[in-house]
Amino acid sequence: MATESLSEAPEEWGDFLRPCMFSGLRGVDVGDEPAVNLGDGFLLVKANPWILSARTTHSMTGKEFLEAADASRYLVYQHDPPVPGRTYDEIKNIFYCGMLALQVLKPVETLGLAFYGDYTPSGSFLLQVIERRPPMEPGPWALERRFDLEFLPAFSRTIAGIKAIMNGSQGERKNAVILLQLGLEHFHPLIAGLLWTAGLDAIFDSGGAQNFKNDLSAYLGAQTAVFPAWHAQRRPWTVDGVAADLYTLRNKLVHGVDLRKAALDKFPVDLIGKRTLPDLSDPVPYALLLSEAASYLLCQVLQKEITLL
Numbered sequence: 286m287a288t289e290s291l292s293e294a295p296e297e298w299g300d301f302l303r304p305c306m307f308s309g310l311r312g313v314d315v316g317d318e319p320a321v322n323l324g325d326g327f328l329l330v331k332a333n334p335w336i337l338s339a340r341t342t343h344s345m346t347g348k349e350f351l352e353a354a355d356a357s358r359y360l361v362y363q364h365d366p367p368v369p370g371r372t373y374d375e376i377k378n379i380f381y382c383g384m385l386a387l388q389v390l391k392p393v394e395t396l397g398l399a400f401y402g403d404y405t406p407s408g409s410f411l412l413q414v415i416e417r418r419p420p421m422e423p424g425p426w427a428l429e430r431r432f433d434l435e436f437l438p439a440f441s442r443t444i445a446g447i448k449a450i451m452n453g454s455q456g457e458r459k460n461a462v463i464l465l466q467l468g469l470e471h472f473h474p475l476i477a478g479l480l481w482t483a484g485l486d487a488i489f490d491s492g493g494a495q496n497f498k499n500d501l502s503a504y505l506g507a508q509t510a511v512f513p514a515w516h517a518q519r520r521p522w523t524v525d526g527v528a529a530d531l532y533t534l535r536n537k538l539v540h541g542v543d544l545r546k547a548a549l550d551k552f553p554v555d556l557i558g559k560r561t562l563p564d565l566s567d568p569v570p571y572a573l574l575l576s577e578a579a580s581y582l583l584c585q586v587l588q589k590e591i592t593l594l
Contacts, residue, residue, distance in 0.1 A: 302403035304364040304371070305410065306380040307336060309356030309396035310387075314431040321358075324441045326365065327383045329358040335410040336361075339400040344415045352396055357431075360384060363404060373401060377416065382451055384421075385462055386444040388469060389587050390436045391513075392423030392580060421469035424577035425565055430515040446591030458590060460487040465583050475538060478576020482535040484583045488590070494536070494552075498528035505585055511578045512562060521563075522578060530554045531575045531582075544572055 313329060315321045320330045330336065332354055340353050362380040364371055371379075380399065387393060397420035402412040450458045464484035468477040489504070491497035507525035533554045537544050544556040556575075559568035 302405055302411070304373075304376050304401070305361065305404035306376055306399055306401045306416075307339075307359045307361040308380075308384065308399040309353055310358050310360055310432075311356060311394035311396070312428065312431045313358040313393060314433050315358065315437065316434060320361075321437070323383075323437065323444075325383070325444055326362050326379070327440070327444065328361045328363070330361045331358060332356055335404070335408050336400075338410050339402065339412045339415075341412065341415070344417075345398065349396070349398060353398070356396055360387065373414065377401065378451065379448070381466070382447045383444055385466055386440055386447045387432065387436075388421065388423075388465060389443055389447065389584050389591075390439055391430070391432050391515075392421070392427040392469060392584070393432045394423065394428070395421040397421075419470040419472070421466070422472070423469060424474070424580060426512050426515070426562060426577060426581075429564065443588070443591060446587075446594055449594050450587075450590070457487040457490075460484065461583065461587060461590075465580070465587065468580060468583075474573055474576050475534075478531075478572075478579045479535060479538045481576070481579035481583045482531060485579065485586060486535075488586055491532075494529045494532035497532040498525065501528045501582065501586075504589065505582070509585070511581055513581060522574075524582070527575060527578055530556075530571070531579055534572055534575050 315329055319333065320328045322328050336359055337354060340350050342350060360383060362376065362383055364376055397418050399416040399418070400412060401414040401416060402410055404410050447462060450462055461484040464480045464487065468480035471477040471480060485501065489497065489500040491500045502525045505524050507523065509524045511522045511524060511527055533547055533550065534556055537547055547554045547556045556572040557570050560571045560574050561568040
């Protein structure tokens with residue numbers, strides 16, 4: 286899977302300009318190779334002179350300029366000459382499909398800025414556009430493990446699935462992918478959880494807490510662990526155990542209700558009481574745990590949707 290640099294291209298291509306888009310990631314550990322080839326035009330590349338040459342103080346803050354050099358890897362999409370030319374919007378859409386494929390496999394932090402321009406095999410980069418989006422920030426459970434080599438074999442299948450969803454005709458699946466991205470980009474964890482739950486709603490359209498619980502349990506398995514087995518062996522929350530509570534939280538947030546009132550419902554839920562996960566020392570309100578759980582549930586549902594395409 287490894288390649289020494291992006292300049293390793295067939296000789297007959299010459300020094301053609303190749304449209305290229307890339308963005309910085311944190312928490313990625315895929316070995317010591319300068320570039321790891323993911324296939325489909327995507328690579329995970331260490332910061333190097335041509336990548337860092339895209340930085341500009343005209344469009345970046347001082348903090349962003351410095352952080353760019355500290356990214357653990359850059360997700361790079363390179364559009365090679367033998368393929369019919371694509372527009373900037375087409376390349377941007379492919380790039381973000383790749384970014385979301387990573388997130389579906391295992392959420393990672395991003396720096397937000399995406400750089401677009403022309404790359405040459407001789408190792409130069411001519412910046413054209415900086416695409417600015419909010420950084421993606423996964424929850425504490427995801428940050429306990431780095432995105433490592435174990436996740437790479439599934440990338441090709443996942444990017445193909447995300448492309449099929451985004452180029453397909455089913456709006457609900459597209460919305461689920463978009464809502465995953467918007468939730469990861471939102472700074473408020475409860476609103477992020479609401480967006481992820483809306484992504485689940487887009488798939489199931491359940492219309493009520495019990496129906497939502499039944500649908501999600503039937504789809505993923507009632508005893509399926511909500512939090513992936515990235516760290517601890519004991520993960521006490523299952524799909525069946527959190528689904529109705531998650532939908533209750535969704536309803537309270539949508540209607541602007543004081544979360545404390547959930548404890549007075551016909552089926553009471555203490556959304557304010559503190560809970561914790563194994564290996565994470567700080568207890569958090571149950572509402573925050575449920576919000577983070579929604580991201581992993583949505584990732585699991587999208588992974589299964591992709592297998593059904």
